[in-house]
Amino acid sequence: MQQNTRDSGGWAVYRRLFSYAAGHWPMFVLAGIGMVVYALSEAAFAALMKPLLDGGFVEHDATVIRWVPWAIVAIFMIRGLAGFASGYCLGWIGRQAIKNLRQQLFVHYLNMPTAFYDQSAAGVLLSKITFNIEQIANSTTDVVKTAVQDTLTILALLGLMFYYNPFLTLFMVVIAPVIAGLMRYLSHKFRSYSSRIQNSMGEVTRIADETVDGHRVVKVFNGQQYECDRFEVANEYNRRMNMKLIAARTGSMPVIQLVAASGIAGVVYISISGILSEPIEVGTFVSFLGAILLLMSPLKRLTNINAPLQQGIAAGQSIFEVLDQPVEDCGGDVPLEKARGELEFVEVTFRYPSSQENVLDRLSLTIGAGETLAIVGRSGSGKSTLVSLLPRFYDPDQGSVRLDGCDIREYALSDLRAQISLVSQEVVLFNDTIANNIAYGALGVAGDEQIREAASSAHVLEFAEEMPAGLDTMVGDKGVLLSGGQRQRIAIARALLRNAPVLLLDEATSALDTESERKIQQALDGLMQNRTTLVIAHRLSTVENADRILVLDKGRIVEIGSHRELLAREGHYAALYQMQFHEV
Ligand SMILES: Nc1ncnc2c1ncn2[C@@H]1O[C@H](COP(=O)(O)OP(=O)(O)OP(=O)(O)O)[C@@H](O)[C@H]1O
Ligand SMILES: [Mg+2]
Incomplete structure (x- = not known):
């Protein structure tokens, strides 16, 4: 029973894979014709043995001697063309x-x-899109070609054999179920190995990816040995799984051939022992034997087809598993052209699936349009989380977040995000020019002049102009060719250019020196004028001028008010401020 469900699962995956090819039926027809012709030409070759032997060798018939060599060449020419057509079309x-x-x-x-x-x-996600999908490629082309073409070939050969001698053929057909049973058993083995191989490949990619990404940390912490050991484990597991597959595959071949060879032995015995009422002519016998020998390689391929077939199913499953996961909720249909920027958190409670406690705990807060609110608090208090609810990276578990008096889930997601500029705690740059990184999301919309202006306000021009290609300088993979502060300035320029009514700055100037920070602060102050801004900062000097300052602790608001009010209250903020003030 369990095997049945797994089987139908395999079929469902395969059917679904085929739906991707369904649109290309003219190519399928061409391929089909190619495969039929190919199968017939194989049978024709076996059939040719009879006239060759009976007519040519036994009776020395002149016409047979003349046309048989030509027929051989013609058959192989047709077979070649048909093989090419089916291979090319299926590959396509x-x-x-x-x-x-x-x-x-x-x-x-x-x-x-x-x-x-x-x-x-x-790494696992990358491996799916590269390695696992390639496995499907093998499966959809080679497997189909072998499965259809070789099955047709086998049928054509069996047909020929039946025509020449039904009794002998029936004998051959009896052993077919034995072979089929063997193949069924092996196919389950193959599939489980294949999916383990693919998972282990994801693991290999993941470790390699992390090492390549974090090579500096690996170096300075002398983590080479650790990474090496970790990689060795994944690599060894991958090898072991592959070996099991190879063992199953190569082991299954001789077993099946042995069964087939026993069949041949039986045929030979029946033919020469005189059991049959009618004696068999030598031409018929050789044709028959030729057909059996020609049967061997398609049969062998059909057995081997299980490995790539199960590989394809395992790969298909791993891909469909992702495709079947729901995408982001794309929001409602309340129109939103340009928001005023009034924000409200109503009793918002949120926790990450993996976290034990609520990261935000029944948090309520109203931020007026155009207001600048600074958020301070200990590391891990939930500041970045609070901000990440606005572009709906996550949705609150309870309560709601409102923009202009309406739950943000009611706006179309893309409209909502168009209202938001974000400089996140980790700057993300793409392997492109400085200018294109600034214009990311506004490529083709923003003119050179606007890009330059944003670059100038965020003090990007300052360093870009010293580079040989100016704003057209490539930043390298993830911006490695720039300093941390330079990357941050590009991120700020990107947010400036976006010109959205809500601005989120998560430690946006943390990597800058005091002088650059002050200069950029001026540019940001200008920008904050008519927008609702949430600024997260550890350096309190940068938040003094905010309209209000919120102190967050364990996802709750512990204090809120202007710089002066909070100092006068002599609470958390005042204590924090005193500490930093003394440090300076
Ligand atoms: N993607 C995530 N999945 C699970 N837990 C997370 C995730 N991101 C953050 N957390 C947890 O949520 C809590 C709040 O994290 P958050 O990033 O909001 O803190 P923060 O106030 O921004 O800290 P910092 O000042 O260090 O940036 C932390 O305890 C953290 O471990
Ligand atoms: Mg943070």
Whole structure:
């Protein structure tokens, strides 16, 4: 029973894979014709043995001697052309399907909720889109070709054998179920190995990816040995799983061949022992034997097909598993052109799926349009989390977040996000020019002049102009060719250019020296004028001028008020301020 459900699961995956190729039916028809012709040409070759032997060798018939050599060449020419047509067409369909599937997976990644990325290792996701999908490519082309073409070939050969001698053929057919049973058993083995191989490949990619990414940390903490050991474990596991697959595959081949060879032995015995009422002519016998020998390699391929077939199913399952996960909720349909920027948190409670306690605890807060609110508090108190609810990276578990008096879940997600500029705690730069990084999200909309202006306000021009290509300088992978402060300034320029009514600054100037920070602060002050701004900062000197300052602790508001009010209250903020003041 359990095997049945697994089987139908495999079929469902395969059917679904085929739906990606369904649109290309003219190619399928061509491939089909190719495969039928190929199968017939194999049978024709076996059939040729009879006239060759009976007519040519036994009776020395002149016409037979003349046409048989030509027929051999013609058969191989037709067989070659048919093989090419089927191989090319199926390859074409397969690659087309793979391309579509890969594109679909990529688009799905783009639309997955943030929580999905929190739970998945980047390496595993990358491995799915590269390695696992390639496995499907093998499966959809080679497998189909072998399964259809070789099955047709086997049928054609069996047909020929039946035509020449039904009794002998029936004998051959009896052993077919034995082979089929063997194949069924092996297919389950193959599938479980394949999915383990794919998972282990994701693990290999993940560790390699982390090491490449964090090579500086690895170096300075002398983590080479640790990474090496970790990699060795994953690598060894991958090898072991592959070996099991190889053992199962190579081991299954001789077993099946042995069964088939016993069949041949039986045929030979029946033919020469005289059991049959009618004696068998030598031509018929050789044709028959030729057909059996020709049966061997398609049969062998059909057995081997299980490995790539199960690989394809395992890969398909791993891809569909992601594709079946729901994408981000794209919001409601309340129109939102340009928000005023009035924000409200109503009794917001939130926790990450993995966290034990609430990260935000029944937090209520109103921020007027155009107001600047600073958020301070201990590391881990929930500041970044609070801010990440606004662009709906996460949705609150209870309560609601409102923009202009309306729950943000009622706006279309893209409209909502268009109202928000964000400089996040970790700057993300793409491997492109400085200018394109600034214009990210506004490419083609923002003119050169605007980009320059933003670059100038965020003091990007200051360092960019000293570089050989100016704003067209490449920043390197993730911006490695720039300093931390330079990267931060590009991120600020990007937010400036976005010109959205809500501005979120999460430690946006933490990597800057005091002088640059002061200069950029001026630019930001100008920018904050008509927008609702949430500023998170550890350095209190940067938040003094905010309209209000909120002190957050364990997801609750402990104090809120202007700099002066809070100092006068002599509470948490005053204590923090005194501490930093003394440090300076
Ligand atoms: N993606 C996540 N998944 C699970 N837990 C998380 C995630 N991000 C943050 N947390 C947890 O939520 C809590 C609040 O994190 P948050 O990033 O909001 O703190 P923060 O106030 O911004 O701290 P910092 O000042 O260090 O940036 C922390 O305890 C953290 O461990
Ligand atoms: Mg933070």
